[in-house]
Amino acid sequence: MEELSRLVQRLTDTSCDIETRRKAVEGIRDSQELWHTKEYGKFLEQFLDPVITQLTNTQPQFQDTELHKLRSSLLEVLSKLPPNEVLRPYARKVLQLCLQLLNSDNQANGVVAMRLLLDIAKGLVRTSAQGYEQVFSDAVDFITRLYSHFPETYSQAFITSPANLPNDFSHTFRSLKMVAEAPLPLMFLIQLFPALAKARVPAMVPSMIAAVCQRGPDISALPGPPPAFWEHERLRLEREQMERREKGLAAGPGADSRWHEQVQDKWREALLGAIQDLKIGQVRTLNFLNMMVRNLQLGLQPYPDQLCSTLLYLFRSAPDTIAIRRELLAATRYLLASPQKGACFVNNIDEILRPGTLLNHSMASMDTLKPLLVNTFSLQTLTSGICIFYASVVLALTNATTLKTLVHHFNGIEVH
Numbered sequence: 001m002e003e004l005s006r007l008v009q010r011l012t013d014t015s016c017d018i019e020t021r022r023k024a025v026e027g028i029r030d031s032q033e034l035w036h037t038k039e040y041g042k043f044l045e046q047f048l049d050p051v052i053t054q055l056t057n058t059q060p061q062f063q064d065t066e067l068h069k070l071r072s073s074l075l076e077v078l079s080k081l082p083p084n085e086v087l088r089p090y091a092r093k094v095l096q097l098c099l100q101l102l103n104s105d106n107q108a109n110g111v112v113a114m115r116l117l118l119d120i121a122k123g124l125v126r127t128s129a130q131g132y133e134q135v136f137s138d139a140v141d142f143i144t145r146l147y148s149h150f151p152e153t154y155s156q157a158f159i160t161s162p163a164n165l166p167n168d169f170s171h172t173f174r175s176l177k178m179v180a181e182a183p184l185p186l187m188f189l190i191q192l193f194p195a196l197a198k199a200r201v202p203a204m205v206p207s208m209i210a211a212v213c214q215r216g217p218d219i220s221a222l223p224g225p226p227p228a229f230w231e232h233e234r235l236r237l238e239r240e241q242m243e244r245r246e247k248g249l250a251a252g253p254g255a256d257s258r259w260h261e262q263v264q265d266k267w268r269e270a271l272l273g274a275i276q277d278l279k280i281g282q283v284r285t286l287n288f289l290n291m292m293v294r295n296l297q298l299g300l301q302p303y304p305d306q307l308c309s310t311l312l313y314l315f316r317s318a319p320d321t322i323a324i325r326r327e328l329l330a331a332t333r334y335l336l337a338s339p340q341k342g343a344c345f346v347n348n349i350d351e352i353l354r355p356g357t358l359l360n361h362s363m364a365s366m367d368t369l370k371p372l373l374v375n376t377f378s379l380q381t382l383t384s385g386i387c388i389f390y391a392s393v394v395l396a397l398t399n400a401t402t403l404k405t406l407v408h409h410f411n412g413i414e415v416h
Helices: 002-012 018-029 032-036 040-057 065-079 087-102 107-125 135-149 150-158 176-181 183-192 194-213 227-246 257-295 304-317 322-337 342-354 363-377 385-396 401-410
Strands: none
Touching: 002 018, 002 040, 018 065, 032 040, 032 257, 040 065, 040 087, 065 087, 065 107, 087 107, 087 135, 107 135, 107 176, 107 183, 135 150, 135 176, 135 183, 135 194, 150 176, 150 183, 150 194, 150 257, 176 183, 176 257, 183 227, 183 257, 194 257, 194 304, 227 257, 304 322
């Protein structure tokens, strides 16, 4: 503990440079074995207030500066603290810090703050929610503002020229990754504060619907790297060459044709990453909206056709991973349980039954997701997951399809 005291003192000493304080944070992080012993309480007494003060009193950074690295290191240590009863006396302070960072910091720190807020809510607020109503209200304020900024964020990333893709140093309100992170904490907080949710959540629905229904860009039609991206990469190349010369090494190739190809590839990778963040955010937001129908009896009568069309679009275009398809199947289950009973699916039955729409073609996906598909539609296995889906729609809408259509779709399906 004496060493920890020295590290904390070094961290809070304004006469120390940022590099010295960063090394102090690394030393504090290396003391994490204390977090699982009786010394955890003493560790928090010495460590927590200075860290919160540092993050509160220093300015958020929107470039890759040494101060950003210090702030990120401090937040990383906070995010790894066990959210147990020893931390309870400090929970309110940590949550307030998270909300401050969400409203003022960059994407990288905002993502960590959002996950930390969820961990504290799960570990401590869940067992005693009284007194945390303001936390819920402030979180809803942030998420409402996040979705209200979504059209501008999308436009800057994929429509305007030059493109301005969100990155780790974008503001939290201009981040597609934050849209992907926001629904999960909001779902959990709503379960803790259902009365407040009924009063606050309906106002968020239109902006969420707009975000969910936004079709993604055609990547082949997107422009190449903007001038600012080329300049950033050129400066990075010059720094790397300078560092190599300082070490007595050859500077390496300059901005030749191979370097130009690498920059083009890096830009394309950044585009694909932004599109993936967009799709994940849309899938999770769609699940959130469907959960609102079930838990808060929130009416979405004007939107079922839009949601159904968007769901099928996401089945086709979202990242083809088991986790994402699991969330899409959950969203399908919510729609089938809605008062419309899946009526919106009838006009899209050809797309639904197309191989690979519900489950992709990999054996891992089939083996993992078929049980969920069966459970989603609450029927015994008939022939395959696709038949189960179709049967559910037909049962819900007995007169909405014809025998000819039934024969057309069931012909050729292999019975197991």
